Amino acid sequence: MTYFKDDQEVYQYLGQLFLDLLADEELAPKFRAANTIVQYCYHNPESQITVKLMAAQEGQVDLGPTRLEPEVVMTMDADTAHRFWLGKVNVTVALARGQIKAKGPVAKILRLVPLTKPVFPRYKAQLQAAGRGDLAEV
Amino acid sequence: MTGFADERQMAGFKDFYQFSAPTRVIAGRDLLASAGFEFAKEGARRVLLVSDAVIRATGLVDRVAEGVTDGGLELAAIFDAVPQDSDGAVVAQIAALARETGADSFLALGGGSVMDSAKVANLLFTHGGSAREWEGYYGLPRADDGAGRALELAPLACIPTTAGTGSEVSFAAVIKDREAHVKYQIGDFALIPRLAILDPAATLTLPPALAASTGMDAMTHAIEGYVSRDWNAHADAYALHALALIHANLERAVHSPADESARGNMLIAASLAIVPTTSGALGIAHSLSHPCGALYDVPHGVANAINLPGTIEYNAAGGDDIAARYRDLAELLGLESAGEVGQTLADHIRGLVVSLGLPTRLSQVGVTEAGIPALVEGAMGDACTLVNPRVPTAEDLAELYRRAL
Numbered sequence: 061m062t063y064f065k066d067d068q069e070v071y072q073y074l075g076q077l078f079l080d081l082l083a084d085e086e087l088a089p090k091f092r093a094a095n096t097i098v099q100y101c102y103h104n105p106e107s108q109i110t111v112k113l114m115a116a117q118e119g120q121v122d123l124g125p126t127r128l129e130p131e132v133v134m135t136m137d138a139d140t141a142h143r144f145w146l147g148k149v150n151v152t153v154a155l156a157r158g159q160i161k162a163k164g165p166v167a168k169i170l171r172l173v174p175l176t177k178p179v180f181p182r183y184k185a186q187l188q189a190a191g192r193g194d195l196a197e198v
Numbered sequence: 199m200t201g202f203a204d205e206r207q208m209a210g211f212k213d214f215y216q217f218s219a220p221t222r223v224i225a226g227r228d229l230l231a232s233a234g235f236e237f238a239k240e241g242a243r244r245v246l247l248v249s250d251a252v253i254r255a256t257g258l259v260d261r262v263a264e265g266v267t268d269g270g271l272e273l274a275a276i277f278d279a280v281p282q283d284s285d286g287a288v289v290a291q292i293a294a295l296a297r298e299t300g301a302d303s304f305l306a307l308g309g310g311s312v313m314d315s316a317k318v319a320n321l322l323f324t325h326g327g328s329a330r331e332w333e334g335y336y337g338l339p340r341a342d343d344g345a346g347r348a349l350e351l352a353p354l355a356c357i358p359t360t361a362g363t364g365s366e367v368s369f370a371a372v373i374k375d376r377e378a379h380v381k382y383q384i385g386d387f388a389l390i391p392r393l394a395i396l397d398p399a400a401t402l403t404l405p406p407a408l409a410a411s412t413g414m415d416a417m418t419h420a421i422e423g424y425v426s427r428d429w430n431a432h433a434d435a436y437a438l439h440a441l442a443l444i445h446a447n448l449e450r451a452v453h454s455p456a457d458e459s460a461r462g463n464m465l466i467a468a469s470l471a472i473v474p475t476t477s478g479a480l481g482i483a484h485s486l487s488h489p490c491g492a493l494y495d496v497p498h499g500v501a502n503a504i505n506l507p508g509t510i511e512y513n514a515a516g517g518d519d520i521a522a523r524y525r526d527l528a529e530l531l532g533l534e535s536a537g538e539v540g541q542t543l544a545d546h547i548r549g550l551v552v553s554l555g556l557p558t559r560l561s562q563v564g565v566t567e568a569g570i571p572a573l574v575e576g577a578m579g580d581a582c583t584l585v586n587p588r589v590p591t592a593e594d595l596a597e598l599y600r601r602a603l
Contacts, residue, residue, distance in 0.1 A: 152428060152478050152584055155335050156216050161344070162334045165382060171579035174589055 063142045063195055067107035070138050071123040073195065074102075077145060077183050078111055082119030090175050092119055096168040099130035102138040132164035143198055147180035206427045206587060208519035215430035218387060219473050221367040225396035225466055227458070230261050233305065233357065233395060234269020240353040240392040242303035244272040246296045248316040249307040253359055254278040256403045262307050262357060274301035280308060283374040283381070283491075284315040286329040292319035296352075303353040306391075307400070309412070310363030310498075313356045314371035317389045324351045329373050330382070335581075338386040348388035355393035359400045361451070361464035362412025362499055364419060364472025366394035374492070381492050383581070390476075394469060398462035406452045409464070410554035411499030413448040416468040417547075418502040420444065422481035423474025425513060425523045428585040433474035438530060440471035445531055452554050480582040482590055483509040486598060489576030496563045503551045504560055507544035508598045514540025516588030523587075561603045570599045 064070045082088050094113040101108050110128045112120035122128055140159050143149045151173050154160040162169070187196045207213065224236060237245065245266050249259050259278060266273050277292050292315060296304065304323075306316035318329050325332075325339055332338070339349045356366035365371070370385035401409070423429070424437040444467045450460035474480075486509065487501035514521045515538075525539045533542050548558065557563050565573070574595045577583065583590065590598075 150214075152581075153214055153216075156478055157214075158336055158340075158345070161337055163337050164333055165380075166334050167382075167579040167581055170581050170584055173584055 062104050062139055063198075064105055064138050067105050067124070070102060070105060070107040071109070073187060073190070073192070074138070074141055074145065075109055075121065075123040077179070077186060078109060078121045080182070080186070081179065082111070082121060087175070087179070088119055091172060092117070094168045094172055096131045096165065097128050098132040098134060098169055099126075100141060101133060101135040102141055103135070104137050104139065107138060130164070132162070132166060132169050134169065135161040142195065145176070145180065145183040146196065146198055147177070148198055206519070208427070208429070208523060208587060212430060215428070215477055217430060217432040217477050218369075218390070219367065219436070219476065221391055221394050223367065223394045223396060223469060225462070227397065227399070227462075229395050229397040230258070230357070230399055231265045231268060233262050233265035233355070234267060234271040236269070236395060237266070237303065237305060237353070237355045237393060238269055238271055240303075240355060242271055242305070242353045242355070244274045244300055244302050245305050246274050246292070246299065246301035246303070247276045247305050247307060248280060248292055248312055248319070249276070249278045250280040250312055251278055253308050253312070258359065258400060258403070259307060262305070266305065274299040280312045280315045282311055284311045285374050285376055289315050289318040289322060289329050289373065292316070293322035296323045304355070306354070306356045307359065309358065309360040310365050310372070313358065313363070313365035313391075314373065316354060316356070317365070317371040317391070318373055318384060320351045320354050321384065321389065329384070330375065332384045333382045335383070335385045338388045348386055351388050354391045355395065356391045357395045357397065357400050358465060358468070360404055360408060360412040361401060361461070361468040362415035364416065364468045366391055367469050368472045369476045379492050380576075381488060396462070396465040396469060398458045398465060401461045401465060402455065402458070404455070406455060407555065409455065409461075410452045410556050411497050411503065412468070413444065413451065413464055413499070414503035414506070414551065414554070414556065415499035416440065416464070416471045417444050417448070418483050418506050419471035419475060419480075421506065421510070421527060422483055423471065423479040424527060425520065425587055426474070426479035426481050426585045427587050428478040429474070429523070430477050430479070433477050433479055436470045436473040438526075440467045441527060441530055443467035443470070449550070449553060478585050481509065481513070481586040482577065482583055482595070484582040485577040485580035485586070486573070486595065488580050488582075489573045490560065490563070490565060492576060493569065493572060494564045496560075496565065500556055500563060503556045504558060504563070504602050505598070507547045508601050510544045510547070511540045512590070512594065512598060513586065513588045514538065514543070520587045559603060560599065565603065567600070567603060570596050573599055
């Protein structure tokens with residue numbers, strides 16, 4: 061049993077989180093400092109989120125098909141992504157166990173990991189506000 | 199488990215760890231002549247020997263080539279043009295040469311750059327593509343739609359001529375992108391060499407300054423491996439014994455180059471010290487040092503020697519649980535640490551670096567204060583920062599650089 065029933069739910073929750081992050085005046089510049097385009101390829105359900113994080117440029121989040129050409133590709137189950145944003149996944153362990161596959165200049169994305177910690181409660185609150193408190197309990 | 203600072207596990211039974219050390223190691227004297235005999239056991243038949251011009255000039259390449267054919271193997275070709283920091287073009291040349299000459303295996307004779315070049319050339323030889331396309335961790339092709347065992351590469355054996363990187367038993371390779379001034383890593387289990395031959399005869403021509411800097415690289419692996427948040431009990435055994443060997447042999451290996459016992463023990467120490475890194479165990483001394491190499495061409499071992507003491511002081515002040523692990527190391531080195539263990543250990547290492555004749559300040563190796571923002575940018579993005587026991591801010595790293603200038 062997966063957390064998300066289809067790609068639309070992935071976009072509704074994880075996608076919305078990325079959109080909110082890039083609209084945040086404090087966090088967005090820190091994430092854009094990664095200076096890359098990262099694509100998250102999710103399985104179960106199959107879905108894809110591509111995020112443009114370029115310094116001095118507007119951020120961009122494409123849910124599903126995209127014309128952006130990713131520099132870094134992170135592949136994982138959507139469940140792993142969901143658990144990550146709830147603060148339940150150790151990235152280095154997930155990489156070592158093959159739960160997350162990383163291609164490209166991964167360091168550009170790994171540098172963002174410490175910045176994600178303040179986002180965990182935000183994601184939980186977002187789920188609860190959407191009436192999906194069930195997803196917040198993992 | 200989240201892997202963040204307030205939930206680190208620096209002692210006790212860990213929630214999870216993974217350990218792997220599959221390389222067959224043979225160590226001892228007069229082993230170069232039996233390189234072919236030993237490599238044949240790993241499936242090699244027609245060997246591409248990879249080295250560099252400096253090693254060739256010492257006569258070692260010819261000795262090993264003879265050892266390959268004496269063991270009944272064919273020598274497909276010798277590539278002896280690996281530069282100090284290898285790049286994507288060089289590894290592509292090596293892979294192409296292997297195909298052109300019908301090689302089925304690689305034998306690396308040299309330091310970290312040579313061994314890493316052979317690893318990545320082997321990857322391109324087996325799976326195609328360019329080096330940069332394979333950048334990342336655990337991304338090599340696997341059976342069962344990517345969920346199974348990493349597909350095997352051609353047999354690879356390594357004979358290290360320096361005692362430092364430990365690449366002869368490690369899962370990673372570092373390649374330089376000369377245009378972007380960055381070094382990138384490819385890491386996966388399939389890259390781990392099948393055979394490592396540790397013979398002090400391969401390091402006897404190593405100049406003292408290089409023996410010193412590469413030895414400090416090994417020491418940094420041992421110390422950071424033990425104190426990383428990705429430490430584990432299996433890797434601890436390797437790190438602690440490596441440190442004991444380095445303590446007993448490094449100065450002798452540097453000051454008495456003909457001391458075969460010291461040089462041989464340093465080879466063993468280096469191959470032990472790297473093993474924790476396969477479990478992800480490193481720290482910010484490496485994060486600080488990688489950009490020094492990429493932006494200022496500071497040799498990795500020299501950068502580590504300079505950055506390690508400040509890192510220890512910083513980390514040890516991050517919590518009693520971290521300091522306790524440094525205390526284990528101080529006791530192993532026979533240091534009295536009644537006061538601040540970080541200070542005691544850092545001072546000991548500073549003294550060792552002086553005794554080895556290495557630079558002690560970044561300003562001595564060309565790093566300037568104006569360069570600190572770019573260095574911090576690189577260090578913050580380094581994967582080693584994620585597994586450091588104390589989570590640093592960009593300002594923390596800038597301060598560490600400033601103190602090391």
